[in-house]
Amino acid sequence: MSGIEPTGRIPVVFCFGGVSSEHEISCLTAAGVLGALDTTRFEPYGIGIDKQGGWHRYTAAEIRALRTVQGSFPMVDATKPGALLVRDGDTTCLATLHGDALSDKTPVSVAFPLLHGPYGEDGTIQGFFEMQGLRYVGAGVAASAIGMDKHLMKVACVAAGLEVAPYVTFTKSMWDADNASWLTAMEALGYPLYVKPARGGSSAGISRVKNRDELSAAIEFAAAYDPKLVVEQAIVGGREIECSVMGPLSDGDAQVRTSRPGEIIMHAKDGFYDYEAKYVSSSEAELKIPADLAPEIEAAVRQACARAFLAVGAEGLSRVDAFVMPDGRVYLNEINTMPGFTEISMFPQLWLKSGMSYTALISDLIDQALSRPLGLR
Ligand SMILES: Nc1ncnc2c1ncn2[C@@H]1O[C@H](COP(=O)(O)OP(=O)(O)O)[C@@H](O)[C@H]1O
Ligand SMILES: [Mg+2]
Incomplete structure (x- = not known):
């Protein structure tokens, strides 16, 4: 080398x-x-x-x-x-x-x-x-771009047979040109709705809205972060489950690897995992690592997260986030190709519970990158 x-x-x-x-x-x-x-x-x-x-x-x-x-x-x-x-x-x-x-x-x-x-x-x-x-280290050009974009990620996941929340997507200029049609399309999904910058993160620019006034304000708010927007139906009654996924090891293990899943438990009713809950206030949300799931549901979530990783063509690492319904149905929420990676972040903590230390995880990711050929692959 x-x-x-x-x-x-x-x-x-x-x-x-x-x-x-x-x-x-x-x-x-x-x-x-x-x-x-x-x-x-x-x-x-x-x-x-x-x-x-x-x-x-x-x-x-x-x-x-x-x-x-x-x-x-x-x-x-x-x-x-x-x-x-x-x-x-x-x-x-x-x-x-x-x-x-x-x-x-x-x-x-x-x-x-x-x-x-x-x-x-x-x-x-x-x-x-x-x-x-x-x-x-990590995902290539196309997979990174698809994973970053909450619209393209859904397209890739749906094509792979995975379920996502019903949604509409449009740009700020499309909205400005024709408010009425987009309102009809969004309201057809039913309130509450989530309004998101398509290529955001850390919940920046995201709102949960319950009526038309809140919706219009939320669109302006999200558009300050990204001219491309995704508006989706709120998944009500689902548990927020996340799984860490890594690419195959270089030494012949051809399988994508998944960690035990974790759960975000929000304390406030109608609350969501916003910036405050993620980084500022430790009392709003609780991370349960590993999540308390029936074995067959855990297996289904891990399989769906691995499929999402493959659907976007990710490499190296991703944290895949999903909503799991009481009947075991899994909705893919998002894929983060460079998830939060401090020692206490969900991604390394899930691997720790699955038997891999923070140090070993970092070495593994660098080894994966070194074993990849240059050029098209
Ligand atoms: N369709 C949805 N139904 C229910 N909750 C949602 C939905 N979309 C997002 N949320 C809530 O909002 C949070 C942030 O949304 P997310 O799409 O994960 O954006 P980010 O990339 O900024 O983390 C999620 O962790 C979840 O709590
Ligand atoms: Mg998220």
Whole structure:
């Protein structure tokens, strides 16, 4: 394998931060992952992407030091020296950029994008790595783009025979041009409805609405995040179940792997798993890991989540979220191709309950990426 250092350690470049609304969460993820990385096998390097999209060189120690201080989340420091990934013959190198001068040029073998949301989880940076001839952890270009888009993800899942909540999708300009027709289409689904930016995350821009006034306001709110919108029927009476999925191991195990599922238990009636419940208030929602499900229902959920992973063509890792009805019926909600990945996040916690530590999980993902061929696959 190219790019292995004389020490024998594999140089890995971790990318974090980013321009999406999940910048801060990504910084926390990066600190967690770097803290747990097996540094006997991997040599870590960092690229912090600031909120304007600028790239900055970070050392592993600087990444590990990112933490929440007095309630304010960490962010990438835009005053740090620039970072550059350049293709040099058949290797890809990371370099520091001071004005016009390059320094610290070093070959890297694989990138680990710890980025959530648009321009991180949506195929854009994955396309950049493809152009650089650099292997990377996680889903490829098309799967990342489909997984990010709550409309395209449903199309792929339905084509694979999975069930999703009935929905309509349109753009802000389509809505502005013809309010009345879209209202008719949305109301035909029946209230309550969820209004979502198609390519959002962390519940940003999402509303649950019960009438037409709330609906119109929710559309304007969601459109501030994304001009493409998805409006769907609320699944009432379903349990919110999530499952961690990983690609096959390189050593011949051809099966997609699923973890034990977990459950999000909301305390408020009609409450949903919003940003506050996810990151701010620990009293609104409870994570039950593993979920208390009858064995046949657990098996059905795991199978549906594995099928969703394959339906979008994911690789590496995904957290697949579903609603499970009392009769065992499973509705796919979403697939996150770069799920929350701090040590206490659902994705690693589910693997822990399934027998894999945070450190082993990170190594597994890098090994999967290294075993993938470059180019079309
Ligand atoms: N159709 C639905 N029925 C019931 N609850 C929903 C529905 N869609 C979303 N929710 C609630 O809203 C939360 C956020 O929606 P989700 O589609 O997962 O967006 P995000 O990508 O921002 O996490 C879910 O975790 C769930 O609590
Ligand atoms: Mg979600």
